[in-house]
Amino acid sequence: MKQLLIIGARGYGREIYNLAQNCIGYGTDFIIKGFLDDKSEALDNFPGYAPILDSVEHYQIQKDDVFICALGDVKYKKKYSEIILAKGGEFINLIHETASISRNAILGNGCIVSRYVSISCDVRIGDFVTFQVFTVIGHDARIGNYCHLNSYSFMGGFSEIGDMVTIHTKGVILPKVIVEDNATIGASSVVVKRVKAGITVYGNPAKKLEY
Known part of the structure; x- marks a missing residue:
């Protein structure tokens, strides 16, 4: 054991x-x-x-x-x-018994898949990725290493996020949109175009957040 x-x-x-x-x-x-x-x-x-x-x-x-x-x-x-x-x-990997993962999706090591997560077909997921409750990942999405997807976040079909990306609660990435390494998606934001590495975006449509 x-x-x-x-x-x-x-x-x-x-x-x-x-x-x-x-x-x-x-x-x-x-x-x-x-x-x-x-x-x-x-x-x-x-x-x-x-x-x-x-x-x-x-x-x-x-x-x-x-x-x-x-x-x-x-x-x-x-x-x-x-x-x-x-x-x-x-x-x-910790995969909650209520999670739905398509048979041909591929997960790396050290992943956490929480309650009622849905991962569709032909998705590719790296190592040490966390999916909080009710996250939905569309077909053919790509997820890098060390990412954190908070509750109710969504990635559309063929969307892609790089390494160490954080998607906060209810963040949405539309189909085919790419988010580069180390970027952060603010809560309830809708990402409609490519997000460059290392920046934080927020809003609908999501724009670079300046402090």
């Missing part, structure tokens, strides 16, 4: 702890061993969770350990996942 360690014991880590218990393979392929977090008291006011075993930096990987990264910020997700990868750690 694989022993799952959750990277991050804050709010999102607690969400993933609960999600994991309703994911495919829980209790048959894996159980939850605990959390990794440098804030050892993060769960002090939250009874009923598995323990925080160590920090990501100091944890020594054991036989049968597997990992999932429960960090919402794509920069930190990449940073801490790479620390575990450098130690030889293995990441698994």
Whole structure:
């Protein structure tokens, strides 16, 4: 039986702890061993969770350990996942039992697919991608590594996002539109044309957000 360690014991880590218990393979392929977090008291006011075993930096990987990264910020997700990868750690996918994934869609490693997510045919998804509840991905879409798609986000057919892209709640990317690496799509925004790397867009239609 694989022993799952959750990277991050804050709010999102607690969400993933609960999600994991309703994911495919829980209790048959894996159980939850605990959390990794440098804030050892993060769960002090939250009874009923598995323990925080160590920090990501100091944890020594054991036989049968597997990992999932429960960090919402794509920069930190990449940073801490790479620390575990450098130690030889293995990441698994967490796929909720209510998610709908077409048989010929391809997912990388370390992905989180939450409740009622719909992933259509011929979609290609990289490593360490998070899909929050009710996300919909249209046919032939392409998703890079370390992306985070928040609840009710949508990608149309043949749309594409690069690495480390964040789509906030109810963000929409229209069919065939491309979003380049490290871009951020604001909540309730509708992306109608290409988004350049590293910028934040917001609104309907989505435009570059200036601070």
